[in-house]
Amino acid sequence: xxxxxxxxxxxxxxxxxxxxxxxxxxxxxxxxxxxxxxxxxxxxxxxxxxxxxxxxxxxxxxxxxxxxxxxxxxxxxxxxxxxxxxxxxxxxxxxxxxxxxxxxxxxxxxxxxx
Amino acid sequence: xxxxxxxxxxxxxxxxxxxxxxxxxxxxxxxxxxxxxxxxxxxxxxxxxxxxxxxxxxxxxxxxxxxxxxxxxxxxxxxxxxxxxxxxxxxxxxxxxxxxxxxxxxxxxxxx
Numbered sequence: 001x002x003x004x005x006x007x008x009x010x011x012x013x014x015x016x017x018x019x020x021x022x023x024x025x026x027x028x029x030x031x032x033x034x035x036x037x038x039x040x041x042x043x044x045x046x047x048x049x050x051x052x053x054x055x056x057x058x059x060x061x062x063x064x065x066x067x068x069x070x071x072x073x074x075x076x077x078x079x080x081x082x083x084x085x086x087x088x089x090x091x092x093x094x095x096x097x098x099x100x101x102x103x104x105x106x107x108x109x110x111x112x113x114x
Numbered sequence: 115x116x117x118x119x120x121x122x123x124x125x126x127x128x129x130x131x132x133x134x135x136x137x138x139x140x141x142x143x144x145x146x147x148x149x150x151x152x153x154x155x156x157x158x159x160x161x162x163x164x165x166x167x168x169x170x171x172x173x174x175x176x177x178x179x180x181x182x183x184x185x186x187x188x189x190x191x192x193x194x195x196x197x198x199x200x201x202x203x204x205x206x207x208x209x210x211x212x213x214x215x216x217x218x219x220x221x222x223x224x225x226x
Contacts, residue, residue, distance in 0.1 A: 002159070033213055042201060042216030043158065056213070091157050093214075103150075103214060105157030 002026075006092050006106035013082055013113055020078045021109045025094030032075050033103065034067055035091040036060070043091055049075060082113045118202045123221045132189040134220050136202030139183045145204040147178060148214070149187050153198045158216070161187065161200070197224045 005024040013019050025032050030051050035043035046065070048056045051072035064082075069075040079086055089110050095103040119137040126132045138147065149161040162169055162176045164185075169176040175188040189196055201219040206212045 002157070004157075035216075040218075042199075042218050043214075045213050045215060048213055093157070102160035102163070103158075105159065107155075107157050 002104040002106065004092060004094055004104050004106035006090075006109050008109055009107065010110045011112070013111070015084060015113055016081055018078065018080045019082060019111065020076055021090055021092075021111075023075045023077070023092030023094075023106060025074070025092070026104055027073075029094035029096055029104070030072065031095045031103075032069055033093040033095075034075070034077050035093065037089040037091060037108070038087075046077075079111075082111075084113045087111055087113045118204060118217055120200075120202055120217065120220045122218065123223065125223045125225065126189075126192045127225050128194060129191050132192045132196070132222065132224075134187040134189075134200050134202075134222065135184065136186070137184045138202070138204055141182050141204060142206065144208045145206050147176065147182075147185050148203045148205055149174070149176065150201045150203065150214070150216075151196075151198040152201070152219070153195075158201065163205075192222075192224045194224050194226065197222055 003026040007022045032049045034046040037043040046058050046061050047067050049069040052069050064080045067077045089108040091108045093103040093105045146163050146165050148163040150158040151161050152158045162171055162174050164176045177186045199219040199221050201216050203214050
């Protein structure tokens with residue numbers, strides 16, 4: 001257990017439905033990252049928060065994706081009008097806030113769009 | 115983003131040392147070299163990082179070439195639990211919002 005919690009661990013949804021994932025980072029960590037990982041690939045960066053501010057979004061993140069981190073604590077990632085191509089593992093990571101440190105990853109949420 | 119090159123896969127026998135190479139010929143002076151690994155069905159976990167000098171911790175050692183264009187992650191005695199995908203990543207000290215950019219890594223198989 002790394003201390004980063006993700007919920008749910010698994011989600012099966014029908015194409016066109018909206019889904020929301022939650023990430024609870026380690027409490028004193030002010031940076032929070034979302035990644036997406038498909039089979040055989042390394043994690044792809046999606047977006048990043050420092051406290052409550054969303055500082056960067058990947059070009060991979062279409063307008064169907066939105067992420068929030070109210071009050072700089074937990075974060076949510078919402079996917080609207082899901083497509084089969086959204087099927088992947090969604091990973092959350094947090095770190096203290098200095099670059100020379102380690103990021104802690106959750107176990108991920110596996111999304112299957114049918 | 116600075117790039118790294120790693121072999122797709124490597125094999126080892128249990129209790130033998132493993133040397134995982136990484137090339138980063140375009141590394142800048144402020145890039146730190148980080149290693150993460152991902153066990154099956156888990157999120158990535160931090161292994162080690164360094165800037166110029168070799169580094170040791172309880173998990174592994176990191177040997178950094180003098181010109182910093184390559185590095186090697188050393189597992190001193192591989193165990194079955196070390197079977198994972200190992201990622202070599204550069205992070206820039208100047209941009210302290212710099213995110214981790216993962217490649218495809220090296221898949222390490224460990225045989226009993």
